[in-house]
Amino acid sequence: MLNTTGEEDSLRKKVWNAINLIQANQLFVHSKNLEIKYYDDEKNKTSIKILPEILSLCVLNALVANSAMLLVGGHGGGKTTLVKLLGRMFTGMRLDEIESSIVRGHPQLTEEKLTGTLKLGKLMNEGVEEVVWRQFITGFWKIIDEVNRLTPYSQDILLSLLAEGKVKYYDAITSIEKYTLYGTINPQDVGTFEF
Known part of the structure; x- marks a missing residue:
């Protein structure tokens, strides 16, 4: 199990909030999606998350110095x-x-x-x-x-x-x-x- 700091959790929430807010308000329309596989500690199994491609890449760019x-x-x-x-x-x-x-x-x-x-x-x-x-x-x-x-x-x-x-x-x-x-x-x- 991976231990995260409060700062990492805060950043993770900020990223998901940004993606969800922009999607929910249809501020940017996507034609392609990214399929991301990750290990879900709570479910104790590998899960798949479907994310809008362009928005997700823009968010990732914001996180890299x-x-x-x-x-x-x-x-x-x-x-x-x-x-x-x-x-x-x-x-x-x-x-x-x-x-x-x-x-x-x-x-x-x-x-x-x-x-x-x-x-x-x-x-x-x-x-x-x-x-x-x-x-x-x-x-x-x-x-x-x-x-x-x-x-x-x-x-x-x-x-x-x-x-x-x-x-x-x-x-x-x-x-x-x-x-x-x-x-x-x-x-x-x-x-x-x-x-």
Whole structure:
């Protein structure tokens, strides 16, 4: 018999609550299921649990430190909504706080809008370049909506974040210690770039 700590039990309940709440309210519709076999201590036998594939994988991504997941699907399929709700459930942040960590992909997205900006007062008065990092960079829960609308240059900034855990802007570098990142992609159309 496996002994679990209160923390593990709490996390397990949180995971099941997230999956059940999203399913019960039909916030995301699934076409495929995962069949998971596990040993049930209470019944003293192997049991099978049927779980919605995409939702379950999104939840698992949220549990792994410095993880990233790309959701691909049609317009209006609920990809971004799903990730926002999971962010609310797992972090306890308000939806408006989650929303402030979303980068909406479009070709005009500049490095400044993605990473940070200079403190203009300090630059003008003291000649010092001090970076104010964007919520997307400093926050734990990161969402990039429509990644394939970002230019290759902007995509490179994101890949640097994933590969090195660091972001550079002017001469300032910040490390991203822990994060969970979700990206969404809609079908290729006018205004999208190859990813």
